[in-house]
Amino acid sequence: MDLDLRKLRYFAAVADRLHFGRAAEELHIAQPVLSRQIRALEQDLGASLFTRDRHGVALTDAGRQLLVDAGPLLASAHAVRRRVSVAARGSRRLMVGFRAGIPVIPAARAFEARHPDVVVDVQRIEGDDQGPMLLDGRIDIGYVRLPIDEAGLHVTPLYTEPRVAVLPAGHRLAGKEEVTEADLVGEPLVWHADPATQPTRRPHPNAGYLARGVDETLEHVAAGRGISFLARSATVFYSHPNIIYVPIPELTPDQVCLAVAASQTSPVVDDFITAAQETAEITAECGNYEMWQPGIDAVSQQR
Secondary structure, three states, X not given: OOOOHHHHHHHHHHHHXXXXXXHHHHHOOOHHHHHHHHHHHHHHHOOOOEXXXXXXXXXXXXXXXXXXXXXXXXXXXXXXXXHHHHHHOOOOEEEXXXXXXXXXXXXXXXXXXXOOOOEEEEEEOOHXXXXXXXXXXXXXXXXXXXXXXXXXXXXXXXXXXXXXXXXEOOOOOOOOOOOOOHHHOOOOEEEOOOHHHOOOOOOOOEEEEEOOOHHHHHHHHHOOOOEEEEEHHHHHHOOOOOEEEEEOOOOOOEEEEEEEEOOOOOHHHHHHHHHHHHOHHHHHHOOOOOOOOOOOEHHHOOO
């Protein structure tokens, strides 16, 4: 029995909203049609996916499992459509995603020397974009930073780089040459992911602010809501008049990786990965800018 992707898309819409009426509106179909499609999917799978009672709609254990598995399947199908569309137009373009501070140019130059007919395009991505943009084909390959949900992806470590503490300008440690984890014990942390992924071995209370990207992180820290940590190369591209960057050598380093969708089979993508691996040392050294000076106010850096 083949899994019907249309039914799977309908299921995901209901699972996301836990409301058949709103899901039907979003899908632009009648609610009775949606209900029939969900019942047909349940019959196909031999499992009940939702419970329905006077309290509303809820996922069953089988429904929760299907929701976990449905995301990569739907994203992969969407990526196939994107790639076929690009091929039909005769385009020779490679879209490379990158996190803040990671230079793409060394690998792009090496790749273009071998593939002068392929245009390398680039797009900056945030932490929560990394997996989804690879899975649905918006980017072909990504320079990513851990942690990342690796479901449906192939992730290859590339290099590591040191992190720095991000402190408000008036912080008691702002003038230090460097700080230790012990110096920052108990400081509330502004973080972009599950607190369990924080790079320090010492626990920090959650500041209660989920920063989606570097810009949001800097704004929260500048407002005195907590401290944070960034990869050193990212700090070169981001300045803020109320922020200080201070090295913290003992902190777990940031891991930079290459990631592609597991369904990706393009030889062109493979060649870019080879170019990126060959130029990894150059790329890593790009983070050691001469302008980097421990403990200086970020306002003196160039964005």
